[in-house]
Amino acid sequence: MKTNYLLLLALLSLALMTPASMAATHEHGATPGGHEMAMEQGQMIMLGDQVVDGVKAEAQLNDVKTAMARMGMQETHHLMFQFQETGTGKTVEKGTAALKIKGPDNVESAPISLMGMGGHFGADIVLGAVGLYKFTIGTRLMDGKTRQFEFSYELK
Numbered sequence: 001m002k003t004n005y006l007l008l009l010a011l012l013s014l015a016l017m018t019p020a021s022m023a024a025t026h027e028h029g030a031t032p033g034g035h036e037m038a039m040e041q042g043q044m045i046m047l048g049d050q051v052v053d054g055v056k057a058e059a060q061l062n063d064v065k066t067a068m069a070r071m072g073m074q075e076t077h078h079l080m081f082q083f084q085e086t087g088t089g090k091t092v093e094k095g096t097a098a099l100k101i102k103g104p105d106n107v108e109s110a111p112i113s114l115m116g117m118g119g120h121f122g123a124d125i126v127l128g129a130v131g132l133y134k135f136t137i138g139t140r141l142m143d144g145k146t147r148q149f150e151f152s153y154e155l156k
């Protein structure tokens with residue numbers, strides 16, 4: 001009984017901490033320059049872009065280790081993707097996306113669902129060891145088609 005209560009408390013505090021972590025990571029859609037906010041927090045790393053079947057995905061990694069550690073959280077990076085219809089140049093805001101991370105140990109993570117947040121999709125992730133990371137992103141966006149994008153990053 002007591003254990004359950006403690007677990008509930010832990011879950012509640014987790015739920016309460018999520019918005020704080022998001023705010024610390026960057027501003028989501030509150031201003032048109034949301035990404036400039038992000039640049040003030042740690043290092044912004046561009047991972048390039050890739051076009052698949054009429055959609056361009058642009059990936060950015062934001063080093064948030066210091067801000068997260070200050071809040072007692074273990075996440076080291078905010079990974080975000082911006083999708084654009086190549087035909088119209090329009091930013092895709094709706095749809096679902098999931099991420100898999102393969103780390104230097106060559107083990108692929110379970111899918112992490114990405115949250116749509118003011119023009120981009122993102123997640124706070126842990127890159128715990130130096131080495132090469134492969135990010136595989138599966139999407140189902142505006143037209144209901146599935147697409148897969150791949151990015152990589154070497155953590156030094």
Ligand SMILES: [Cu+2]
Pocket residue numbers: 028078080117120121122123
């Ligand atoms: Cu984000």
